[in-house]
Amino acid sequence: MSVEPNIVWLKRDLRLFDHAPLVNAAQSAPLVLLYIVEPELWALPDSSRRHWHFIHDCLSELQDKLSNFGVTLCIRIGKATQVLEALKDELGSFSLYSHEETGNHWTFVRDKHVQAWCASNAINWHEFPTNGVVRRLKSRDGWAKIRDDRMRGDILAAPINVGFVADIKSHALPGKDDPMFGRLDIGNVQKGGREEGLRVLASFLKERGRRYIANVSKPGVSARHCSRLSAHITFGSLSIREIEAATYAKLKTLSDNADPDAVYFKRNLRAYLSRIAWHCHFIQKLEQQPDIEFKCMHPAFEGMREPHFRDDFLTAWKTGQTGYPLIDASMRSLHENGWITFRMRALLVSFASYHLWLDWRKTAPILAQLFTDYEPGIHYSQFQMQSGVTGINAIRMYNPIKQSMDHDSEGKFIRRYVPELKDISNTFIHEPWRDEQNLTDYPKPIVDHATAIKFARSEIKKRNGFEGFKEQSKLVNQRLGSRKKQPKRGIKRSSTKSKPSSQQLSFDL
Numbered sequence: 351m352s353v354e355p356n357i358v359w360l361k362r363d364l365r366l367f368d369h370a371p372l373v374n375a376a377q378s379a380p381l382v383l384l385y386i387v388e389p390e391l392w393a394l395p396d397s398s399r400r401h402w403h404f405i406h407d408c409l410s411e412l413q414d415k416l417s418n419f420g421v422t423l424c425i426r427i428g429k430a431t432q433v434l435e436a437l438k439d440e441l442g443s444f445s446l447y448s449h450e451e452t453g454n455h456w457t458f459v460r461d462k463h464v465q466a467w468c469a470s471n472a473i474n475w476h477e478f479p480t481n482g483v484v485r486r487l488k489s490r491d492g493w494a495k496i497r498d499d500r501m502r503g504d505i506l507a508a509p510i511n512v513g514f515v516a517d518i519k520s521h522a523l524p525g526k527d528d529p530m531f532g533r534l535d536i537g538n539v540q541k542g543g544r545e546e547g548l549r550v551l552a553s554f555l556k557e558r559g560r561r562y563i564a565n566v567s568k569p570g571v572s573a574r575h576c577s578r579l580s581a582h583i584t585f586g587s588l589s590i591r592e593i594e595a596a597t598y599a600k601l602k603t604l605s606d607n608a609d610p611d612a613v614y615f616k617r618n619l620r621a622y623l624s625r626i627a628w629h630c631h632f633i634q635k636l637e638q639q640p641d642i643e644f645k646c647m648h649p650a651f652e653g654m655r656e657p658h659f660r661d662d663f664l665t666a667w668k669t670g671q672t673g674y675p676l677i678d679a680s681m682r683s684l685h686e687n688g689w690i691t692f693r694m695r696a697l698l699v700s701f702a703s704y705h706l707w708l709d710w711r712k713t714a715p716i717l718a719q720l721f722t723d724y725e726p727g728i729h730y731s732q733f734q735m736q737s738g739v740t741g742i743n744a745i746r747m748y749n750p751i752k753q754s755m756d757h758d759s760e761g762k763f764i765r766r767y768v769p770e771l772k773d774i775s776n777t778f779i780h781e782p783w784r785d786e787q788n789l790t791d792y793p794k795p796i797v798d799h800a801t802a803i804k805f806a807r808s809e810i811k812k813r814n815g816f817e818g819f820k821e822q823s824k825l826v827n828q829r830l831g832s833r834k835k836q837p838k839r840g841i842k843r844s845s846t847k848s849k850p851s852s853q854q855l856s857f858d859l
């Protein structure tokens with residue numbers, strides 16, 4: 351080949367719009383658009399067919415779009431370095447373009463291998479930031495400004511009149527149910543692809559987001575009022591920058607409107623934007639310290655839960671058979687739909703980590719497989735936070751009964767996903783074991799709330815007293831902490847003193 355081609359390696363950025371590697375590579379075509387299906391990745395315990403279904407939608411849409419222009423999306427199956435080696439044999443030397451990826455440990459190591467392969471083959475690999483996550487960041491101070499500047503930079507149009515390498519060979523796109531992607535029995539999967547992502551974004555900004563704050567924590571209705579864009583962000587069918595830009599544009603249309611409805615809508619969209627900022631904040635932690643997939647951020651918590659591991663507890667939790675209705679409804683709905691709102695994710699993890707005293711490393715891959723939107727940086731940071739092992743965050747031990755009363759007061763969500771409880775009255779729906787008249791197959795609680803929490807609190811407090819605990823916390827905070835003010839230290843109780851059985855314990859480290 352006379353002119354060296356540029357290969358654009360699509361990873362978790364499955365779009366042509368606002369795509370810096372593509373725009374840069376297109377300046378000196380011809381191009382190859384490459385997606386590598388990596389069997390080793392799909393065999394990992396945190397990968398699942400649910401993720402592949404979403405990716406498959408994105409890739410099929412891209413294939414259709416490109417084929418209208420006579421362009422082939424080059425799908426290759428295999429190890430990344432071997433695929434690149436084969437492409438070098440076919441095309442001669444090339445330059446490689448991609449976004450930076452902050453993925454799990456496996457993708458981190460794979461990228462190092464690719465880097466080494468590029469170096470030994472004189473291949474230039476040009477990597478571009480994906481979002482507000484900053485590679486080789488020196489200090490967390492000032493990070494927020496870098497993130498904001500990046501997010502507010504120009505959104506890039508898809509390049510036009512680009513030349514592509516003709517007759518590039520491609521493997522067939524593996525089917526959605528190919529055994530390579532595991533055997534997880536998946537229920538409904540959120541539809542992937544850019545068109546769908548844009549449709550979901552438009553409906554959120556037009557109407558659904560109007561009542562975001564009021565509904566974000568309600569398990570039944572949150573599915574409608576949350577943006578539902580997380581999987582699109584994870585796999586890049588939309589860029590987080592374009593989502594933020596579209597939200598600001600919507601805010602602008604409402605800016606001079608003093609109508610209470612418009613003011614209310616604006617407040618909801620601002621709350622949404624602050625969550626969007628959390629996205630990069632959490633992923634930055636994994637970027638800074640890739641081993642948080644395996645190690646507690648604060649070393650004092652290592653070894654705390656492992657000796658107490660109960661396989662029967664893990665099974666009850668993951669199958670939705672703990673005897674706590676909201677926990678079980680949340681888990682079963684997750685199996686069915688692959689998505690649940692933030693509060694229920696936090697509740698599921700808090701229950702597993704405090705009530706069942708399960709180590710977060712046992713539970714994190716289970717939810718990773720179930721979440722369509724699995725994003726390692728958010729996932730492991732949140733798991734550690736909700737399990738009390740960071741040493742820098744307030745500890746929240748949710749009371750599953752209080753949460754149930756607060757967020758599903760009439761038990762509609764519970765009855766939908768735990769049909770064994772459909773005949774239980776509202777009086778007992780949050781604590782069915784108290785209804786002596788109604789015998790169902792539904793299990794009794796596998797642990798007593800008060801006893802389990804007492805044990806968890808005393809174990810955590812023991813660790814807080816370890817020598818050097820505070821100094822270590824400071825180091826964690828310097829490296830990974832938000833620069834916003836942290837809540838005050840010391841034990842605090844929530845305001846629900848009236849009913850001991852529905853109290854939410856919360857104490858700060």
Ligand SMILES: Cc1cc2nc3c(=O)[nH]c(=O)nc-3n(C[C@H](O)[C@H](O)[C@H](O)COP(=O)(O)OP(=O)(O)OC[C@H]3O[C@@H](n4cnc5c(N)ncnc54)[C@H](O)[C@@H]3O)c2cc1C
Binds near residue numbers: 576578627693
């Ligand atoms: C234990 C646990 C694990 C989680 N794992 C993931 C995960 O693997 N992938 C993932 O995308 N989110 C994860 N989250 C965060 C959050 O629950 C989801 O981002 C959110 O529910 C996705 O739905 P949505 O897009 O409708 O969110 P919205 O409420 O509409 O929020 C908008 C966007 O803000 C970001 N966001 C919202 N909440 C958070 C948060 N707490 N931390 C970081 N970013 C946030 C996401 O990008 C989200 O798409 C996890 C939360 C917990 C407690």
